Amino acid sequence: MKETEDMLASELNKLSLQERTKALEDIHCVGQDLEETPELVEELLAEFDRTAQQQEQHDPTYKMIAKRYREYIEDPSFRLKFIRSNTHNVGKAVNQMLHFLRNKAKYFGNDCIGREITIHDLNEEDRELLLSGIYHIQKDKDQKGRVILYFFSEFLGSAKAETFCRVAYYVYFNILIPIPEVQMKGLVNIFYDVSKVDELPLIPNMNLALTIMDMVTSLPIRFSARHYCLKARQEKLDLFNSLLQSLFKSCQQSYGKVRSRMHYGSDIELQYQLRSHGINTDSSPINPKGGLREDIRNDWLYDHLRRERTIIAYTPSIQPPPSEEPNVDVIAPDELWLPRAKAGDVETFHHTVDHDAKGLIGRNGKAHGISESRVSQAGADEKHHRSSNIIENAPITPTFGDIFLGRGRVLQNVPGNIHFRKLATEYKDEYEKAPPRRRKEIVSEVGRVLSTDGRRFLKQTNTGAWVKSSDKEAKTKIAQFFRDFRKK
Secondary structure, X not given: OHHHHHXXXXXXXXXXXXXXXXXXXXXXXXXXXXXXXXXXXXXXXXXHHHHHHHHHHXXXXXXXXXXXXXXXXXXXXXXXXXXXXXXXXHHHHHHHHHHXXXXXXXHHOHHHOOOOOOHXXXXXXXXXXXXXXXXXXXXXXXXXXXXXXXXXXXXXXXXXXXXXXXXXXXXXXXXXXXXXXXXXXXXXXXXXXXXXXXXXXXOOOHHHHHHHHHHHHHOOOOEEEEEEEEXXXXXXXXXXXXXXXXXXXXXXXXXXXXXXXXXXXXXXXXHHHHHOOOOOOOOOOEOOOOOEXXXXXXXXXXXXXXXXXXXXXXXXXXXXXXXXXXXXXXXXXXXXXXXXXXXXXOOOOEEEOOHHHHOEEOOOOOXXXXXXXXXXXXXXXXXXXXXXXXXXXXXXXXXXXXXXXXXXXXXHOOHHHHHHHHHHHOOHHHHHHOOHHHHHHHHHHHHHHHHHXXXXXXXXXXXXXXXXXXXXXXXXXXXXXXXXXXXX
16 A cells, blocks of 8 residues: 555655646646647648657558548547547647557457447447446536546456457547546546455456557546555555556656545545545435445436437348438447347337436336326337237337346346335335235336336347236346345
C-alpha cells in the first residue's frame, strides 16, 4: 500500500510546479477545461498533417494504411480526438493515432481500419462481456461536469484478452469519446472492488492487464482522474497494489499516473472519499451495502442504442419490414440482448430500444416513472402473441418484457429478467415472515402481476425454439428466487 502511494508521490515530484498544480486540480475536480479557438484548431490540424506526412515517409505500415484509408485517417474530427486526448501535443497525437490504427487492425481486421466499428463487429463472447456489468457509465457527472466510468474487475471471468480489448474499444471509442465533455474535460475512471471484505477480488494476471492497458492507452481519451477503491483487507491490498505498481512501471504515460488516487475502507467510507473528490454517489452503480444496483445496470448501454436509433429484429431468417425511421441500424436479437432465434420461428418482432420500454411495474400494477398509456410495450406484444400462438407449446418470438428460464449471465441481463427480480424483491420481506400457505399465495400474486403486465415465462426446447412455460414452471421459478434470496 505504502509503496504504491510513494510511487505516485515520486511521479508528482518529477513534474514542474505548474504541471503538479494542474494534476492536483484535476484529481480534486477543480481543473481547467481544454481551451480552443477556431484559429488554434486550424493551426493544430495543419501541424498534425505535416507530422503525419513525415511519418508516412518513414513508416511502411502507416504508408499502407494511408494509401488505402486516407479519407478516414485524414478526417479532421478523427484527428482532433487524438489532438485533444494529448492536450494539443501534436507529436504524441500522431504516435497515438498510429498505435490506435495498429490495434484496430489487430482486433478487428485490416478491412475494418477505414470504417466505424459497430455492434455487428462484436462476437457472442464480446457481447456477453459487454452485458456483464464490467463497465458502467454513471448518469450524473462530477462537479466539474466530467463523465464518470466505473470498472469492476469481478466480472473479468475467463474471457480472452482480445475480448476485453474489443469491448474496451466499443465502450470508449463508440460511446465515451464522441461525448464533447469527454474530449474537452477528460474522463473520470473509477476502479471499484465489489467483492466482500472477507473475499479476495478477481485480479487479472499481468499479461491480461498489460494487454488491456495497451488497448486503452491507444484510444484517444484523456483520464483527468483515476480512483482505485479497495475494501480494507491486507491480502487483497497487497495483491492489488503489487499489480498496480507493475502496471505503473510499464506505463510510460506520466499524465495518468499523477492523476491516480488510492482509496481504502468500507463501502460507506469509499463513497465518502469519492464525494470528497467532487463525485456524486447518489447515482452511483454501487448501493450502500457494496452490491451492484440492478435497477440501473446497463442503462447507459440502452441509452446509447436508443440514440443510435438501433432496432432489435426477430427473426434473422426473415427480413423485417422496412422501417419508417431514417438511418436505422437493424440487428438480430441474438447479437445483443435475447437468446438465439431459430429458423422455425414464424414471426418477426421489431422494437426500438427505449428506456421507457423497460418500465418497471410495481405491486399496484402501474409503471414506475411512465404513464399508464405506456405501461409496457410487452403487454401489447403479448396480446399479439396470444392470438398468433394458439397451439400449446408452439414456438413463439420472445420480447424484451419476457422472463427467460435458464442459467447464464446473458439471460439474467435481459430486461424482463431484471424486472422480475426487482418486482419479487418488493415481496421478499413479506415472504420471509409468512407461513407456508401465505408464501404460496405470494408466489401466485407475483405471477399475476407479471401476467397482467403481459410478461411471459419462456423456456427453450431441445430444438432451440422458445415456448411458453407452464404455470407450475413459472411458480417454481418465482419460488426459487425467494429460496435463493434467503440463502444469500
